[in-house]
Amino acid sequence: MNKTRLQLMLCGGTGCDSTGSEKVRIALLQEIEKHGLSEEVQIIVTGCNGFCAVGPVMVVQPEGIFYQKIQPEDAKELVDSHFLKGTPIQRLMYKNPANKKIIPKMDDIPFFSSQVFRAMRNKGLIDPEVIDEYIARDGYFAAAKALNEMSPDDIIKEMLESGLRGRGGAGFPAGMKWRFAKEAQGDVKYVLCNADEGDPGAFMDRSILESDPHSVIEGMIIAAKAINAHKGYIYCRSEYPLAVKRLNIAIEQAKNYGLLGEDILGSGFEFDVEVYQGAGAFVCGEETALMRSIEGKRGMPIPRPPFPAHKGLWKKPTILNNVETLANVPQIILNGGKWYASVGTATSKGTKVFALSGDVCNIGLVEVPMGTTIRKLVYDIGGGVPDKRKFKAVQLGGPSGGCVPEQYLDTPIDYEEITKVGAIMGSGGAIVMDNTTCMVDMARYFMDFIQDESCGKCTPCREGTKRILTLLENMCKGKGQPGDIEQLEELCEVVKHSSLCGLGQTASNPVLSTLKYFRDEYEAHIFDKTCPAKTCPALVKFEVDPNKCKMCGLCFKGCPADAIQWEKKAVAVIDKTKCIKCMSCYDRCKFDAIM
Amino acid sequence: MKNSIRPKHPDITSEMWDTIDEIIAKWKNTPGSVITVLRECQDVVRYLPSELLHYISYGMGLPLSQVFGVATFYSFFSLTPKGRHTIKVCTGTACYVKGIKETINRIYGKYNLKEGGTTEDRRFSLEGVRCLGACGLAPVMVVNKDVHGAVSADKVVQILEKYE
Structure with missing residues (x-):
């Protein structure tokens, strides 16, 4: 690697890529060449930076200047003013929404400064397609240590000491899983990485795979040594083509460097990894279903025991760890389990990555120490709810999780504490919802997802989720009956306690948690036939409140069905025979005049 | 495989059949590869007509029920034609x-x-x-x-x- 005067760390993650970072790269390259700066200024396309909300983003190193929302037209000014004359461009810097002050350096922006990077320690710092850059950041040192200096028991001891728990959601101690597999009898064993990140609203695994694929491969090598496995699979969902591409590049490079294959680093240990692409089935995130899928079968779970540690893939002892879990492993081996456990709460150690999205100012990926409060996550890092709306709840854990309302915002991030308030840690999706989100509709949304993804093997999940969905749909359509809530509760309990796998057992969580905290909204839907958040079209009257209408005509201009009559200085009128209930008028009205 | 057993299908050209044969030959002996084969074949034809599933089942030496089972289980696969x-x-x-x-x-x-x-x-x-x-x-x-x-x-x- 040549050391240049300036390194432009341009984000090439999925978010920035779709807002045009590739065009920015070409424009910058042209300008740099035009000024003969190719020897001095180097563009490095990195994986996801995490601050997806303001993409495309670029960090100029070594100064650490953070630029956001860069357009190709800005390239000329960037080169002229910043890279040649040394005057950074304020226009493209981050502005603190609270006081409008410009914050030039990335490390000073609240979104970044409250974070602790462990699983994501290399994000935005290395080119994920160049193995040397990973090695320069102590990459594969841990693998070398594990292979040459440590016994399987030493590795497991460090893992247990670190307290690292499965980051896929269930929170089972990784070290314990490894010990079971190590002790299991068998000549052939497997190490699997679960990169089938299916929870809607979770994208931390994608980001890690795109920005630092080698950390996951290194984690797998260490796991392989611990249980004496020689073959591994990374089960990645096909919706993540960039992650698959980068993983394959990383595996190829690791093979060329002798870090995968026979006799790794002269240790005599053999291990090989292959990427296996999923084909779009949420249930394949469940461990036994994932293994069936690799075997080329329908991805249906099987009852446990036998546990995968004894009889997993092709009935051989197998461990399955999530991407984020594996990305933490190399540092635990390098710095020791005690170091890792120095951060966190009594039962949850280390850090957790969250994908913050929904109605929040700073959408993106954040890594925080366990024990951080949810309030800090949403307000200090996330910047709170935009457009002066009111916070309503944050949904943690996706379709298996639940909502955390305002009064529990001070709950620390900890597997047990979050479960107590009715949500789960889950894989780390954190979707913020403001007061325009209907909680009944939200529960309906998750149930729709679950019943669609239910594999159909066991009756409670297959039929139960359908019945729950029907009840919720009726409520949203204004056809809810007295007694529906009680029936809903009963069904949820049955599905929870009698389903075969985790998908069904947790399927009712979104309903139960919204019932617990927002029962009044359910009641309003059933008894008053109104939707307090005005999200359910069937319960909106589509009439204009003449007392609130300011006669601005915005609704008229936006109506795709020509159903609104309006003239200047007159209250708008909606023709219900033409209205298609698309909510366009409601969304446009700034005065809340659509009833 | 011989041309004679290729079923006739309006959406599959003979070049496509050649590619499909190559895909099957490449994966035939790898256990658990049926999902990969279906994906690669779908990339060629853009969907999976039932004639093609029959052909894959025969070529891979797998029960038709398993091939159909997998093709209908995963949302990535489509058994009906796709738009442009x-x-x-x-x-x-x-x-x-x-x-x-x-x-x-x-x-x-x-x-x-x-x-x-x-x-x-x-x-x-x-x-x-x-x-x-x-x-x-x-x-x-x-x-x-x-x-x-x-x-x-x-x-x-x-x-x-x-x-x-």
Whole structure:
């Protein structure tokens, strides 16, 4: 690697890529060449930076200047003013929404400064397609240590000491899983990485795979040594083509460097990894279903025991760890389990990555120490709810999780504490919802997802989720009956306690948690036939409140069905025979005049 | 495999059959490779007609029930023809909260196209997909390989009209 005067760390993650970072790269390259700066200024396309909300983003190193929302037209000014004359461009810097002050350096922006990077320690710092850059950041040192200096028991001891728990959601101690597999009898064993990140609203695994694929491969090598496995699979969902591409590049490079294959680093240990692409089935995130899928079968779970540690893939002892879990492993081996456990709460150690999205100012990926409060996550890092709306709840854990309302915002991030308030840690999706989100509709949304993804093997999940969905749909359509809530509760309990796998057992969580905290909204839907958040079209009257209408005509201009009559200085009128209930008028009205 | 057993199908040309034979030959002896074979074959034909599934089952030496079982289980596989342009609308939570439902309704209003369907002229196919992991751009729509962020109901038709 040549050391240049300036390194432009341009984000090439999925978010920035779709807002045009590739065009920015070409424009910058042209300008740099035009000024003969190719020897001095180097563009490095990195994986996801995490601050997806303001993409495309670029960090100029070594100064650490953070630029956001860069357009190709800005390239000329960037080169002229910043890279040649040394005057950074304020226009493209981050502005603190609270006081409008410009914050030039990335490390000073609240979104970044409250974070602790462990699983994501290399994000935005290395080119994920160049193995040397990973090695320069102590990459594969841990693998070398594990292979040459440590016994399987030493590795497991460090893992247990670190307290690292499965980051896929269930929170089972990784070290314990490894010990079971190590002790299991068998000549052939497997190490699997679960990169089938299916929870809607979770994208931390994608980001890690795109920005630092080698950390996951290194984690797998260490796991392989611990249980004496020689073959591994990374089960990645096909919706993540960039992650698959980068993983394959990383595996190829690791093979060329002798870090995968026979006799790794002269240790005599053999291990090989292959990427296996999923084909779009949420249930394949469940461990036994994932293994069936690799075997080329329908991805249906099987009852446990036998546990995968004894009889997993092709009935051989197998461990399955999530991407984020594996990305933490190399540092635990390098710095020791005690170091890792120095951060966190009594039962949850280390850090957790969250994908913050929904109605929040700073959408993106954040890594925080366990024990951080949810309030800090949403307000200090996330910047709170935009457009002066009111916070309503944050949904943690996706379709298996639940909502955390305002009064529990001070709950620390900890597997047990979050479960107590009715949500789960889950894989780390954190979707913020403001007061325009209907909680009944939200529960309906998750149930729709679950019943669609239910594999159909066991009756409670297959039929139960359908019945729950029907009840919720009726409520949203204004056809809810007295007694529906009680029936809903009963069904949820049955599905929870009698389903075969985790998908069904947790399927009712979104309903139960919204019932617990927002029962009044359910009641309003059933008894008053109104939707307090005005999200359910069937319960909106589509009439204009003449007392609130300011006669601005915005609704008229936006109506795709020509159903609104309006003239200047007159209250708008909606023709219900033409209205298609698309909510366009409601969304446009700034005065809340659509009833 | 001999040409004589290739079934006739209007959507599969003889070059496509050659590629399909190569795919089957490549994976025939790898256990658990049926999903990969189906994916690669779907890339060639753009969907999986039942004649093709019969052919794969024969070529791979697998029971037809297993091949059909896998093809119908995973949402990635389609047994019906696809349009020239595939619209994928993200129905993940973040996109849902940000209003993808209105966008989908607008697509239906304009093209009479529902999730999982194809327009009569085979111009568009619409798929609802689970989280694309681009929640920062919600609501997200992918047309072929182009990602479109912040696709409000008002913008969607304008974007789609560019795809003939």
